[in-house]
Amino acid sequence: MITLDLCLPDTRYPIHIGRGLLDDAQLILPHLPQRKVAIVTNATVAPLYLERLQRGLEEAGVSVLPIVLPDGEVYKTWDTLNLIFDALLSSRAERKTTLIALGGGVIGDMTGFAAACYQRGAPFIQVPTTLLAQVDSSVGGKTAINHPKGKNMIGAFYQPRAVIADMTLLDTLPQRELSAGLAEVIKYGLLGDVDFLTWLEDNMAALRARDYDALAYAVRRSCEMKAEIVVQDEKETGVRALLNLGHTFGHAIEAGLGFGTWLHGEAVGAGMVLAAALSHELGWIDEAALQRAVRLIGAAGLPTQAPDLGLEAWLEHMSHDKKVESGKLRFVLLKRLGEAAIVEGVDAAALERVLTGPYIQRAD
Incomplete structure (x- = not known):
């Protein structure tokens, strides 16, 4: 223990x-x-x-x-x-x-x-x-x-x-639920530990096969990282908001589809793809870093495309996000793999390109 x-x-x-x-x-x-x-x-x-x-x-x-x-x-x-x-x-x-x-x-x-x-x-x-x-x-x-x-x-x-x-x-645990949990594990690597991100890439197959040692390390490292952040900011007035990487988009997916249609982790997985895509649109990460994030999320058995809620619905649901401050949307985005930042006042055109781009599902 x-x-x-x-x-x-x-x-x-x-x-x-x-x-x-x-x-x-x-x-x-x-x-x-x-x-x-x-x-x-x-x-x-x-x-x-x-x-x-x-x-x-x-x-x-x-x-x-x-x-x-x-x-x-x-x-x-x-x-x-x-x-x-x-x-x-x-x-x-x-x-x-x-x-x-x-x-x-x-x-x-x-x-x-x-x-x-x-x-x-x-x-x-x-x-x-x-x-x-x-x-x-x-x-x-x-x-x-x-x-x-x-x-x-x-x-x-x-x-x-x-x-x-x-x-x-x-x-x-059903396999779908296991993958949903892996979304939150990947989150920690993307937002604050590139070495853990690399470890996840090397061990994703073992995690999905329920290898005990791999799962125990993933749980331990995730809890360590969360504890470090919570100690700094228990009531989420600052740095703790970084733990919401992918969640602004993910919560919109859950509300837009109806709670329970997608699992929370599935919505966060697709949400992290959109957050990485927006980071790329803003010039903070390159195409190789974006694709690395997308591959890892997909390897976990998570969706790498979000449902097409429609631009108006996306913005409406995101306006209810808890990170909204003074009526302005704030996003957790990637400055690079392993480093995230809270960003306010994102360029509207860049956001629209992401919400109508290749990581949004299209009807056949």
Whole structure:
């Protein structure tokens, strides 16, 4: 097991990465202010892993309330969030009842937001079951639900007490979900570590084949990079926005197609292609660098073309992006491979060329 520590001004918590961690209640017990937890999961994950986690905690003397939600991005809403509150209130859960998120990014985001709101703040722990959640969404304290007009527009910054990333849970992950997680891994190489980017090029086949050592290194390096950035900027007032590489375009894709049509990682993959294309249009990276990024994203099994939303719809959806400031779009773009920057006031003609160019799908 590898343990990373994320140290913030007001809190500190471990990120445990290893095999068989789901069965080790001792990783959870030190973080419980009382011996009562609510495990929030979904209808897909529950049959696979809920009993194992629940049994281990109950054998350690912990009272467990299971809360099983419907599965999918389309359920990342107020109505589903209220199912968590209904269950907590019906069971007379107290402020010291710990919420445990057992699932992917949707479950982690909703459980964290529920914890931030319930009785003005209950503790929570992340047990991510997807690659995307293990390398990105479970770390850093971003919690949210979606609104029809925008992704993750209603939420809170609220840190977990611990993150427990059991690599064996990836064994049951569908291949499409694995590729979606690889989008967030590639993001880290593109925005801040060209050596990691090269490693990903050399090891993509092993990652997609679920080689344990390769996946463990990818999770570790991604968490290390995210932790370094979150420590500098917990509330995303500056450098943390770099973690949104590809997300301005990606969130527009998700909203434009309807949440859940494309997986978040698929939208981010295509979004990173568009971000690289815009960087090329602005003269910051050359054609060879652009094609290198496109090849790696494609090698991960991700789309390298975005759906044709139409220019007006693209701009409308991107106008709801959380990086918009004083009404101006801001993008995370590549100054070079391994170095990203937040850019405001992008040339409108260059943006239009990208949104009508070769990396947009055309109807046959």
